[in-house]
Amino acid sequence: MKLENSLRVTRQRRILLEQLKLSDAHPTASEIFDAVRKELPRISLATVYRNLELLAEKGLIQLVGTAESRQKRFDWNPRPHCHAHCVRCGGVADIEPSPEINALLRGSVDSLRDFEVLAARIDFLGYCPQCRATVPRCSE
Amino acid sequence: MKLENSLRVTRQRRILLEQLKLSDAHPTASEIFDAVRKELPRISLATVYRNLELLAEKGLIQLVGTAESRQKRFDWNPRPHCHAHCVRCGGVADIEPSPEINALLRGSVDSLRDFEVLAARIDFLGYCPQCRATVPRCSE
DNA sequence: GGGGCTTATAGTAATAGTTCCTATTATTAT
DNA sequence: ATAATAATAGGAACTATTACTATAAGCCCC
Numbered sequence: 001m002k003l004e005n006s007l008r009v010t011r012q013r014r015i016l017l018e019q020l021k022l023s024d025a026h027p028t029a030s031e032i033f034d035a036v037r038k039e040l041p042r043i044s045l046a047t048v049y050r051n052l053e054l055l056a057e058k059g060l061i062q063l064v065g066t067a068e069s070r071q072k073r074f075d076w077n078p079r080p081h082c083h084a085h086c087v088r089c090g091g092v093a094d095i096e097p098s099p100e101i102n103a104l105l106r107g108s109v110d111s112l113r114d115f116e117v118l119a120a121r122i123d124f125l126g127y128c129p130q131c132r133a134t135v136p137r138c139s140e
Numbered sequence: 141m142k143l144e145n146s147l148r149v150t151r152q153r154r155i156l157l158e159q160l161k162l163s164d165a166h167p168t169a170s171e172i173f174d175a176v177r178k179e180l181p182r183i184s185l186a187t188v189y190r191n192l193e194l195l196a197e198k199g200l201i202q203l204v205g206t207a208e209s210r211q212k213r214f215d216w217n218p219r220p221h222c223h224a225h226c227v228r229c230g231g232v233a234d235i236e237p238s239p240e241i242n243a244l245l246r247g248s249v250d251s252l253r254d255f256e257v258l259a260a261r262i263d264f265l266g267y268c269p270q271c272r273a274t275v276p277r278c279s280e
Numbered sequence: 281g282g283g284g285c286t287t288a289t290a291g292t293a294a295t296a297g298t299t300c301c302t303a304t305t306a307t308t309a310t
Numbered sequence: 311a312t313a314a315t316a317a318t319a320g321g322a323a324c325t326a327t328t329a330c331t332a333t334a335a336g337c338c339c340c
Contacts, residue, residue, distance in 0.1 A: 050289085065206075070297090072208075086255075114269040117264050119266070121206075126255055128254075151306090169297080184318065186320080186321090211298090
């Protein structure tokens with residue numbers, strides 16, 4: 001197994017990626033740290049951060065998140081898709097892109113002249129089903 | 141002038157909003173701080189942060205930015221539109237939504253069942269025209 | 281399958297953007 | 311004007327992330 005582009009296959013890197021792939025919950029760096037620590041108790045948080053950044057840079061995973069949440073979240077699936085962010089619990093869910101969205105994600109937008117698109121991102125903010133059920137709502 | 145929803149009209153708040161509206165550059169909190177300080181030399185950075193958050197919460201301005209940039213940026217225009225984020229210089233430009241995008245922004249997405257959408261966000265990451273011209277490129 | 285080059289790691293310190301705290305001041309309703 | 315209440319300045323605290331450095335581990339070639 002070679003990770004690509006001269007990334008060495010270290011035990012830390014392998015287990016980090018394994019753990020990330022176990023979940024669709026888009027965990028934060030420290031959640032990933034906690035998970036990996038169960039197998040590698042001596043791993044450093046800095047190693048987790050370094051590798052998450054590196055793997056995202058190489059396109060093997062993706063960084064997700066919004067401007068409002070302080071912490072970054074990661075998605076094991078590097079393929080373009082949309083995310084729904086709960087403004088209450090911070091949870092992130094995958095959204096299956098419709099054909100129209102897929103067209104957008106591939107970059108067919110007029111007003112973008114001269115801006116070279118590397119990635120398009122569509123995010124929805126709102127309440128996830130759980131929070132929706134328990135949030136106090138205005139009745140107006 | 142009343143700001144809405146029991147927000148008091150303080151000198152700080154008024155000038156902050158004025159300054160923000162002077163620019164389409166989507167400034168950061170500290171850039172706004174610097175601009176406001178020219179008129180209000182004794183304003184506190186905490187005041188700037190507090191008000192930016194408050195105004196965004198009330199829907200009078202909007203928070204923009206991506207998970208990769210550490211600092212938040214703000215847009216005086218609260219109406220839904222898209223943004224192009226330069227991955228090199230961090231600059232943000234407004235993108236005029238096409239009709240199809242507008243449909244998305246209004247919330248017509250299938251797979252979102254049970255997730256209550258408060259806002260949709262479409263962001264493009266890439267190189268702005270300036271950076272595009274000066275970034276060293278691979279010729280492959 | 282061992283030597284040596286090179287990259288990665290652990291552990292910790294440092295950074296930076298943001299938020300919190302509290303005594304004081306300003307705004308608004310009356 | 312006065313009283314009630316919300317907002318501010320200034321600085322301390324917080325926290326996610328990044329930087330640093332001596333040590334350890336992959337990997338390539340023989």
